[in-house]
Amino acid sequence: MEGTIKFIVRLSAVERAKVEGLVNQGKVGAEKRKRAHILLKADAGPEGLAWSDGQIATALDVSMTTIHRTRQAYVEQGLEAALERKRPSGRHYRKLDGVQEAKLVTIACSPAPEGRARWTTKLLADKLVELEIVDSIGEETVRRTLKKTTSSRG
DSSP: OOSSOSSOBOOOHHHHHHHHHHHHOSSOOHHHHHHHHHHHHHBOSTTOOOOOHHHHHHHHTOOHHHHHHHHHHHHHHOHHHHHSOOOOSOOOOOSSOHHHHHHHHHHHHSOOOTTOSSOOHHHHHHHHHHTTSOSOOOHHHHHHHHHHSOOOOO
């Protein structure tokens, strides 16, 4: 990642004052303070140090990726985005509720289909869809669900 810097940080006087205030302020989260330090070191404006990513990484003990992402957020989205942690993109909802999980365990504990020695995750997923317990489900979801249950098949 070292070499030519794709995202050049140039803080305005107002932005610089705000960032310096954050660094010197007592009640600021560690992540926010770290990003503020990165912006101050990376600033290529008239009052800035214009350090390279390597110099910043060594001085602040942060990864090159963090520096790159902080620069990128500042250039593309502004000061606030660069200082704040990126929010998770979306919540992962459970595919099966309690009733559906119980039905899955019941099927898994039942005798295997004709011509099979035991249930596979693929067979269980197909059976859940066939019985219209779910519209669709992946084998990995079936495996994870069975793994977290305390039921014993023996």
